[in-house]
Amino acid sequence: MDNTLAIGLSRQMVLERQLDVVANNLANVDTAGYKSQGMRFERYLASGGRGIPASAEGRQPLSYVTDPGDFLDFSEGAIENTHDPLDVALDGEGFLVVQTPEGERYTRDGALKLDAAGRLVTASGDPVLGANGPVTFSQSETDIAIGADGTISSSQGLKDRLRLVRFADPQKLSREGGNLYAASDPPDPIEPGKLRVVSGALERSNVQPITATTRLIEISRAYQLVANAIQSTSSLRETAIQQLADVAA
């Protein structure tokens, strides 16, 4: 009978974590370049109790549930026009390269800025790399423009090209916060012209509010269902104790 509680608990723990993931998706519904996160569930088979192996004849193995991992939905978010020449959206698979004190990081948040030294930076102030390293503009340069193939030009002519990369398996990227991803494997460069860069636009978060809200209802109901099952087990046990102990004197 203890198994019912343990199985219910395994489901509830997973549901709580799933709620955290959905909450994080909804909190980031307005974060530029944010990619929606999902959970993978697995059935975890355990033996049927009392030392009987799971494969023993006539015994159903117990199914617990675990969440061995998550996945990122790398589908593209909506591209919104901002008319800021330093905003870029990547139309297709790929990342911008950001130089942080911890090393190279990757992002799809293209809300670029200039810092006091005239360097092209992210909203956190980390330099965004061109093919030849950080891109710096002098004070007298105007009309900064980023072309469809990532070329950066100004009133002084062609400056550099945004360094664009992709990964063989983007699911291996880990999130660092600040719209940055860290990679364990080196990225593959993207040839000029293979990925369209839309300037004056930003990629919105790809979180689907309707899906996320539906998921919330699902989680909440599933949780209550398990709670009810635990409740039933508990009253079953209570009745058993009362009635079994009720021996005629």
Added chain:
Amino acid sequence: MRALYIAATGMMAQEMNVQVISNNIANMQTTGYKRQRAEFQDLLYQNLRRAGTTTSQNDTVLPAGLELGSGVKTVATPRDMSQGTLSTTNKNFDIAIRGDGFFQVQMPDGSTAYTRDGSFQPDANGVIVTQDGYPVLPNISVPNNATAVTINNEGLVQATIPGQTAPQTIGQLQLARFVNPAGLQSNGDNLYSETVASGPPLVQNPGDQGTGTVLQGSLEGANVNAVTEISDLIAAQRAYEMNAKVVSTAEAMLDATNNLR
């Protein structure tokens, strides 16, 4: 249950978003106002299982990790420094900037402030001042017997004096430019001041090397687009509601747990 706190960060972010949007709408008719926009970033992640961890002696690895996020933060509210629409006022000392640059204003404490609001007036001594009475730099005095003052696109200020055939040059307007105008600090009253992020000003005559030109008799309106702001407002309100829904879901789950016994 972390979801409660995650949803709280989402609600706070949307609250700030609404604050920024409402300030844009409130300043729709403010001369030289530049709209702001709230930018967000995701917060740190907790790695429960790290992708690529070895799972057996045969070099099998976890294909995907388990990372739990902790919400969202507002990272910046940069200004969109794009040009506002110019409207003709036909007032002599209304000056609009077309392109890059700011007028310089001498503040009472001796510092210099920067503005795109060119609704100037001569004061009692003929000095050109802002609506608040602060002199525009470099100081330009209009002779009290001048009948007309013209300002050309390059900022040259000339006065017509009765009895003189040629107009007399009385000053030259100058504009300040910044590498990163979005880094200027907003002081209110349509004024900005220099910061470490904006970089030092580059003062030039209008029309020089990328500096904008000036237009007499016009004012630059706010670059706020009513339709965009209202749709942003609706989106922000809905996002707030969705985060509130997460709070109530988390609450219902905690309630179910509490009612187990």
